[in-house]
Structures are given as structure tokens and as C-alpha cells.
Amino acid sequence: ILNKGLKYCISTNGELSNLPLFFSKFLKFLSQKESKKDTINFIQNQLINLYVDVFNKGEKLCFNKNFALLKKKLYTNNLICCKSDKSSTVVILTHNQYDELSMFHLTDKNTYKIINNTLDIYNNLENFYMRFKNQLQNLSINNMEYIKSKKLAKFYVTPKIHKSEIVQTSLPQTNNEGYLKISIMNICAHISSRPIVASYDCPTTELSVKITQVLNTLLKSFNYIITDSFDFRRKLPDSVEHNSLLVSFDAISLYTSIETSFGITALTYWLKKLGNDFSENKKNFIIESVKFILENNFFQHDGVIYKQLRGCAMGTNLAPAYANLVMAYIEKQVFKKVNKLKGKEFSTRFIKTYFRYLDDIFFIWNENSNITVTDILDTFNSIHDQIQFTKEQSATSLQFLDLRISINKNWTILTDIYRKNTDSQNYIHFNSIHPRHIKRNIPYILFKRLKHLVSNDLLLLYRQIELYGHLKMLNYPAQLLLDAIKRSFINGPSNLKQKQDSSIMVLPYNKKLTSPENKQMLNNIKLASRSAIVYFNYRNTVLYQLKAKRAYVNKCQIPRCKTCPILVEGAHFVINNKYVQPNTFINCTTKYVIYVLECECNKHYVGETTLNLQRRMTLHRQHNTHVQYAILAINKHIYETGHSFKVYAVHSLRETEKKYINDIENFFKSYIKAYFNQY
Numbered sequence: 001i002l003n004k005g006l007k008y009c010i011s012t013n014g015e016l017s018n019l020p021l022f023f024s025k026f027l028k029f030l031s032q033k034e035s036k037k038d039t040i041n042f043i044q045n046q047l048i049n050l051y052v053d054v055f056n057k058g059e060k061l062c063f064n065k066n067f068a069l070l071k072k073k074l075y076t077n078n079l080i081c082c083k084s085d086k087s088s089t090v091v092i093l094t095h096n097q098y099d100e101l102s103m104f105h106l107t108d109k110n111t112y113k114i115i116n117n118t119l120d121i122y123n124n125l126e127n128f129y130m131r132f133k134n135q136l137q138n139l140s141i142n143n144m145e146y147i148k149s150k151k152l153a154k155f156y157v158t159p160k161i162h163k164s165e166i167v168q169t170s171l172p173q174t175n176n177e178g179y180l181k182i183s184i185m186n187i188c189a190h191i192s193s194r195p196i197v198a199s200y201d202c203p204t205t206e207l208s209v210k211i212t213q214v215l216n217t218l219l220k221s222f223n224y225i226i227t228d229s230f231d232f233r234r235k236l237p238d239s240v241e242h243n244s245l246l247v248s249f250d251a252i253s254l255y256t257s258i259e260t261s262f263g264i265t266a267l268t269y270w271l272k273k274l275g276n277d278f279s280e281n282k283k284n285f286i287i288e289s290v291k292f293i294l295e296n297n298f299f300q301h302d303g304v305i306y307k308q309l310r311g312c313a314m315g316t317n318l319a320p321a322y323a324n325l326v327m328a329y330i331e332k333q334v335f336k337k338v339n340k341l342k343g344k345e346f347s348t349r350f351i352k353t354y355f356r357y358l359d360d361i362f363f364i365w366n367e368n369s370n371i372t373v374t375d376i377l378d379t380f381n382s383i384h385d386q387i388q389f390t391k392e393q394s395a396t397s398l399q400f401l402d403l404r405i406s407i408n409k410n411w412t413i414l415t416d417i418y419r420k421n422t423d424s425q426n427y428i429h430f431n432s433i434h435p436r437h438i439k440r441n442i443p444y445i446l447f448k449r450l451k452h453l454v455s456n457d458l459l460l461l462y463r464q465i466e467l468y469g470h471l472k473m474l475n476y477p478a479q480l481l482l483d484a485i486k487r488s489f490i491n492g493p494s495n496l497k498q499k500q501d502s503s504i505m506v507l508p509y510n511k512k513l514t515s516p517e518n519k520q521m522l523n524n525i526k527l528a529s530r531s532a533i534v535y536f537n538y539r540n541t542v543l544y545q546l547k548a549k550r551a552y553v554n555k556c557q558i559p560r561c562k563t564c565p566i567l568v569e570g571a572h573f574v575i576n577n578k579y580v581q582p583n584t585f586i587n588c589t590t591k592y593v594i595y596v597l598e599c600e601c602n603k604h605y606v607g608e609t610t611l612n613l614q615r616r617m618t619l620h621r622q623h624n625t626h627v628q629y630a631i632l633a634i635n636k637h638i639y640e641t642g643h644s645f646k647v648y649a650v651h652s653l654r655e656t657e658k659k660y661i662n663d664i665e666n667f668f669k670s671y672i673k674a675y676f677n678q679y
Contacts, residue, residue, distance in 0.1 A: 101191070211293070594606070
């Protein structure tokens, strides 16, 4: 399983249990846009029919047994799976080793600090919101309670196995099954790691995204900043002067090395120079927003809350644009010094073959110059004592990004694909349960990339044969690969369809959902709502599922819990002849739950609770025994008949999704056709 990569999808069945959430999101969006109730009701009935068909006849959603064994084996042996840095190679470590790599960074008191009072985090957020309320509302950031409900960012590390000497020397020992086993006592002494703060959907995410969009408009002024390998290849000259050197500089830990005061100075400079379209109030708001994001970089790791004291966290939306502007500020001063030393003509020629991608710099240098590459390096290192650079240079060949750049005998430039020797090239396996159009497009994109980046025809042929063989090992059909090679030679832009759809419904990809029988219902929904349907399945990848808890309802086993005796346990239920599968792990203490009460006379009630399930059931028991509280039809029925009841927990929402709880409740009311909800 692991040889097929962490993006491999074994099953898409798990995500089907979240269909009520996807349907409810779509219906809520349509109800705000569409005024005709008949249209909304028609679409809702189609969605319910679709749900019934997917879960036809109570069929169990089976998962891959080998994957279940893998997950159990990792758990019982205290192992963790993660992706290596700058490649798709799978790395398996013990939990202790992973913790050592994490704590190597987190124990750096100059960069990180443990926070005991979480109240300060949200107080800072509220104070900033009140201070810049109007500007934030202009950016459509106006729901403070929703922002405060978001969880803190998560911290994780990716092992840099490509920089490990012990890994490099052990590579020849890789066995026929494609894996390498190394015994390491002190992992931090042999393998470094990259710290990442996953800031997706955290309190500052929306602000970070909006400010990044503004900063990106400033970056358009810098022609030497490249966006990717294709952009670099287009801008690279075809030939160089005699006695030229290929040179690259690399900033050491750039993100965490940028002091906030220096970064704000750089940002202020560029806003003043390039932000002519911005008012002074907007410039001030941008600067204060960047300061706020940098100074409130809180995250969680292993139950402990940390604050990053300096620099910008990798994983923050703001980080690339902010770091780019800081680097541009450093370069501005370097170019100025070079201009002063060698004159404008030399400086212009130097900048002409100077390129940068974030913290990676590439330029072509003539050895006949009076100043050396080391002089240029020293100039870079003199701008700020915390931001330092290393260099590589060669008169023949040099690696930059994922390219190998070479100088030919006639002083022409040759380019080739470069891969680290630890890169396992784990592209999506053809057997992976991904949408077919994605798998058909992967070979074309890869062969097209070779066509654009490999400059020599003979070398291109060799790389195509190499890639063909690798994709064949991943079960890609030969004819599909040959067609992809032919298509890669067709020049010109792709025929992109104009965007005509006014809305989008996002659904998990599943063969049952997209079966020929269900396509008609999906087409009816698309036509009635004038919407497109987009499929995803990242939550079904090996990487995601290794971390995910099994969708199961379990008793909490807390002593004297009165909900445990009436809670039905299981991974799937049949309620009123309708098949239901919980979407996540739920027990008596879970909040934001959709539940079904079943009376012993086989009549049902669908309800929702923002309290934990245990507390909600306590209230139901009180209402069942006291007539003055028996407002709901089911409470009156149980009070009058003395019947017993049991509870099914059918769906649970994350705190950030709680605004959809009533919509999902209504969906289950219609699906189960609950008797007591009609009164």
C-alpha cells in the first residue's frame, strides 16, 4: 500500500457519510440565491433520492482489509507515516523519533514560546477587529464569532532525507520491494527537518489570504522573480559569454530569520514606492495587518499551545508574498552597491541574468569581472545579520529548482530535469480511486513538462522512455501513455471552456455516486440549479485516512452515564428501513450531533444538539417525565404511553461547520421520514 504513495485512494466510501453536509451547504447557498421554493424542493428531493440510491438496501460500505491491517500494525508498533521534504517519498518513523524532530525546533526559545493563557489569543483578535472594523468589512471579514470559533493552526515536520548523509550512503541497499530500512539512534544528529505550521482555517487565515492578494499586486513589478520552472526556462538566455559561471545562492531558514521590524521596514518601503493606487489609510491597514498576523502566530502541537516569536511560519498564506518583498528589499540594496562599485552598465547586465524563486537565487557571472562571486555573497550577507546565504557555483553544470542547467562547449545553455536521488516519483497510481479524467491527464502533464524543460532532443527521448517505464509500473495503459506523448508535442494553449456556471456543488468522488443510474439525477440538479459539480477525494488518501479516526458510534463508558444504556453502538444503522452511516467517531460526550430517537413502537424523532449528546439526552429524559416540559411530540408520547426509547447518533459536525446543523437536521428528517417531526 505504501509503495503506491500517500496520495493513493483505497476507498471513497468513508466520505459518502458526509453527503448530508455537502448537500446542506449546496441547498443553503441555493436558498440564498434562488427565490423559487418549488425549485429548491425539487433539488432537495433529487438529493434525497440520490442519497437513498447510494445507500441502497442497507449495503455496507466495505473498506480495504489490507489498509485496516496496515493502520493496526502502525498503531501497535508505535509508528507514524509522513511525507519527506521536497519529494513524495514515504517515511516511517517511531513516535519518539517524530517527537524528537518536532521538539528540536520547538525547544528553540528564541523562535518559539509556550503559551498558558489562550484567552489572550482571541482578545488580540477581537481588539484588532474593533480597531479596523470598517476595513475588514470591506474585505468581507465581518463575522467575528465565526472567526473566533476556528481552531489554532497545527504544527508538523517533514524529514529532509535528501540532506541526510546516512540516508545517501544507505541508498544502494534499497531492496527489490522499493524500501530502505535504517537504524538510527539519535535521529536529530542524522536527519534535519522542516517545521511547518498548517494555518488552514485558523483565526487569521481569512485576513492572511486577503492581505496576500494585495501584496501579490506589488510583486508584479519585479521581472526577475520567477513563478516556476517553466517561467525560469522561458527567461533563461540561450547562450552565455565566454568564461561564464553558473551561480546559485540559497537563504538559510529565510522564513524564521526575518525579524518583524526588518520585514515591516521592507514592506513600508515597497508600499511607498509601488503602492500609488493605495490610500494612506489602506497602506497603514496593510502594515498593521501584516504585523498582527506575524505577532499572533499561535499553533498547537501535542496538546500544547505555542507562539512563534520571530519570522514568518511556513504554512501561513502570507509567508511567500511577504518573504518575496523582504528579499526584493535586500536585492535593492545589493544592486545599489554593485552599481556603485561597477557602474550602471555592469549592474544592468548582472540583473539581466539574475533570477529568484523565493529564497533561491540564480545568476550567470563572468569570471573576467573585477569583483568575484564571493564579493557578491558578502554583500548579500552584510544587509542583515540574521539573513545569511550560502553559494554554489560551477563552470559546467548546476542544479536550480527541479532543473539541471549546463553550459555546452559552444557556450550555449542546456536544461534537463533534475530529481533528488531520494525522490520516489510517487505519482498517483492508476488503480487509485480517483476520477478517471485526472488519471488520464497525469501522463500528458508529465510528458508536456519534459517537452518544455528538456532542451536537447536526444536527452528528451531518453527522459520520455524513462517516464514511460515508470508510469507503466504504476499500471498506466500503454496506449494512454503513447497518446500523451503525441499530445505533448502539440503546441499552443489549451482550449479552456469559458466559465458559464453561476454556482458549484462540491461532492466526494465515488463510483456509486457517479453511476449511470445516478447521472440523470445529477443532471437534473445541474439544470435546475444552473450549477457545476466538482468532485474531490483528498480525505480518502492513505495519508488522510492513516490519521483519521474510524467512523463509529461508541458508548463513553464514563461511570454513571445514563446515555450509555440507550445509545446504539455501531458503524452503520438501519432506521425506519433507511441505511445510515455516521460520518465520524461519536460518543456520549460529542457536541454538534444530529441524533435520532426511536420509540419502542418504532416511531422516530430527528433532533440536533450543540450541547454534548449526554446533556441533551438528560434534558429529553426530564421532558419525558414532567408534563410541563413535554413540548415536543415525542416527549408527550413517551409521557402518555410510558414507552422506552433508544438513540442513534447519525452525524457530527466540526465547530466551524455548526452553522449547517439545522440544514443537516432537515435533511435527515426528510430522509428518515421521522413520524414525530411532522407535529
